[in-house]
Amino acid sequence: MRRFFIDESARVLATRRIAVQAHLRSWAARSIPLVTSVGLACCMANPGDSRSSVTNARSEAGEYFKDVAADAGLSFVHRNGMTGQYYYAEIMAPGVALFDADNDGDLDILLLQGGDFDTSPQSTRSPSHHVTSRLFRNDMRLDANGRRTLHFTDVTDASGMAMRDYAMGVATGDYDNNGCIDVYVTALGRNRLFQNDCAGVFKDVSMRSGVGDTGWSVSAGFLDFDRDGWLDLYVGHYLNWDTTLNTPCFGSSGQRVYCAPEVYRAQQSRLYRNNRDGTFGDVTVQAGIATQFGPALGVSTADFNGDGWIDFYVANDGEENQLWINRQDGTFENRGVLSGTALAPSGKAKAGMGVDAGDFDDDGDEDLFITNLTGEGHDLYVNDGSGTFVHQSPDAGLAHRSLPYTGFGTAWFDVDNDGKLDLLTVNGAVQMQAPADAEDDFPLGQSKQLFRNQGNGRFEDVTGLGGPALTEPEVSRGAAFGDVDNDGDVDVVVGNNRGPVRLLLNQVGHRRHWVGLKLVGDAGSDRLGARVAVTTGTTTRWRRARSDGSYASANDPRVLVGLGDSAEPARVRVVWPSGLVEEWPRVDLDRYTTLTEGSSTRR
Numbered sequence: 001m002r003r004f005f006i007d008e009s010a011r012v013l014a015t016r017r018i019a020v021q022a023h024l025r026s027w028a029a030r031s032i033p034l035v036t037s038v039g040l041a042c043c044m045a046n047p048g049d050s051r052s053s054v055t056n057a058r059s060e061a062g063e064y065f066k067d068v069a070a071d072a073g074l075s076f077v078h079r080n081g082m083t084g085q086y087y088y089a090e091i092m093a094p095g096v097a098l099f100d101a102d103n104d105g106d107l108d109i110l111l112l113q114g115g116d117f118d119t120s121p122q123s124t125r126s127p128s129h130h131v132t133s134r135l136f137r138n139d140m141r142l143d144a145n146g147r148r149t150l151h152f153t154d155v156t157d158a159s160g161m162a163m164r165d166y167a168m169g170v171a172t173g174d175y176d177n178n179g180c181i182d183v184y185v186t187a188l189g190r191n192r193l194f195q196n197d198c199a200g201v202f203k204d205v206s207m208r209s210g211v212g213d214t215g216w217s218v219s220a221g222f223l224d225f226d227r228d229g230w231l232d233l234y235v236g237h238y239l240n241w242d243t244t245l246n247t248p249c250f251g252s253s254g255q256r257v258y259c260a261p262e263v264y265r266a267q268q269s270r271l272y273r274n275n276r277d278g279t280f281g282d283v284t285v286q287a288g289i290a291t292q293f294g295p296a297l298g299v300s301t302a303d304f305n306g307d308g309w310i311d312f313y314v315a316n317d318g319e320e321n322q323l324w325i326n327r328q329d330g331t332f333e334n335r336g337v338l339s340g341t342a343l344a345p346s347g348k349a350k351a352g353m354g355v356d357a358g359d360f361d362d363d364g365d366e367d368l369f370i371t372n373l374t375g376e377g378h379d380l381y382v383n384d385g386s387g388t389f390v391h392q393s394p395d396a397g398l399a400h401r402s403l404p405y406t407g408f409g410t411a412w413f414d415v416d417n418d419g420k421l422d423l424l425t426v427n428g429a430v431q432m433q434a435p436a437d438a439e440d441d442f443p444l445g446q447s448k449q450l451f452r453n454q455g456n457g458r459f460e461d462v463t464g465l466g467g468p469a470l471t472e473p474e475v476s477r478g479a480a481f482g483d484v485d486n487d488g489d490v491d492v493v494v495g496n497n498r499g500p501v502r503l504l505l506n507q508v509g510h511r512r513h514w515v516g517l518k519l520v521g522d523a524g525s526d527r528l529g530a531r532v533a534v535t536t537g538t539t540t541r542w543r544r545a546r547s548d549g550s551y552a553s554a555n556d557p558r559v560l561v562g563l564g565d566s567a568e569p570a571r572v573r574v575v576w577p578s579g580l581v582e583e584w585p586r587v588d589l590d591r592y593t594t595l596t597e598g599s600s601t602r603r
Helices: 017-023
Strands: 004-006 065-067 096-099 108-111 134-138 152-154 167-173 182-187 192-196 202-204 217-223 232-237 249-251 270-274 280-282 296-302 311-316 322-326 332-334 355-358 367-370 379-383 389-391 407-413 422-427 449-453 459-461 476-482 491-496 502-506 513-520 531-536 539-544 559-564 570-575 581-587 592-596
Touching: 096 167, 096 491, 182 232, 217 296, 232 296, 311 355, 355 407, 355 539, 422 476, 422 491, 513 531, 513 570, 531 559, 539 559, 581 592
Parallel strands: 004 249, 096 476, 167 217, 296 355, 407 476, 513 592
Antiparallel strands: 065 502, 096 108, 108 134, 134 152, 167 182, 182 192, 182 217, 192 202, 217 232, 232 270, 270 280, 296 311, 311 322, 322 332, 355 367, 367 379, 379 389, 407 422, 422 449, 449 459, 476 491, 491 502, 513 559, 531 539, 531 570, 570 581
16 A cells, blocks of 8 residues: 655744745645614614623623633534544534524524544445534524523424534525525535525425535535526535545654545536526536536635626635636636636645635725645735736735644634724644644644734734634634624634534624625525625725635625724615616614615615
């Protein structure tokens, strides 16, 4: 059997130039209810409000986040099935999801579970199934004084989502246009599509719908690429691996380590077009994406070239990243290399994991951020508006600061509601940085990182202000972003590999003004991909409705825009995925408002 040797010494010297060059290509070298129309709202939150118990337990030190998972009833520990055989899949999961499963106006939480790998002689593939993913219903209480108390109830069995798969990632979207969010779960094995009955009960329609493909998938995303008002689906496949194909890999001192991705072949990703009858058609070949694929780990959908049609970006692990530009005829062109986003400035591929698109510099186009491996540094690509990008990580202060970390889940979000998009990365190594011991047999933990946008193209590392919720080392993977307690700021759910879930409740954002928007079609379906311009005074901020991005996770599809200290009513302009442009001249602050496509008198 072929033996693969990995030089682990460079990990210690990750900040040195030689380590960066040595590891650019391979991680083998890394050892309550929402409103239905404008003017009506609930869940109003004034910046000066006091809060109760779990949801507003601000520390005296003023940390940005507080982990309230245990206090709120989120009892869950991920199981990766470690066997001592260094099975590749052990280090890759889990993703998490924030979505309104029961249509009651608040965010519920889906936590994906792994399992145990069956190492018996009879085993030919996959893990055995002794545990299940869990769905937790948000039972937040809001009293007469506007004080919130968070509590979650495990409704897995009643919901029909007791999956006993080795789950990896999740995508959410209303694929059947009935106004209720459906769930697509990727796995090591067969993927599953769960149809929502609008009461929080789900039916597995994977086979009937045509999207129950097999293999190893991690990230997926719903998008309306043909602008017909029905969500299509991209499924990113990773590697051709199962327990029977597991290859022994070794470090420089002869110790067993997890292999690099290039040891295995990449699997072909899939693009499915919605047939508008509850089924999907596989258009991977027709759309032109069949011949160019890599080990996909992250996906973000957005209109990157400003032509009004949804494109998508794929972060590949150790191979060229791809920017698929919509040709408006059902086909796509990969402009990754031409756009400047496929490779590092050195010309080498990086180990892309998490990805998100957002307009951090307020110039009206979508910029990109990608998390990478320890020693590589994360990537910031700044869009010139045409879908051509400039690599700005060093100038932005992100490259050097991120070198010691292996990043997974990430997102552009405004942590303090000052109107500028910040960045959070949740991190965890993929090779043992120290020998396993009795107390920690999975020593891959790293702290998270929070970067605050300074408004001048640069970012400040303010991880220390996040408190223990950010600084405690964990093996973090998926991260879902959304307003869990409906108080007007973005909270984060973090899925930890072989560890407990974290619910990082934002302690600072709701102190400033904000606008919250739910963008829907006639049936109440979220219009994923809709772009929003929110103007107060002379300042305009662009955001978009999306549930994808991050890593293997699904985000709150609502748009939340921080306004800082501005108390002026907001003017809102929406560019819908259909191409329709509408304007609402006055939208109230500090509350959520639903905007329905076609309902404005200004177009």
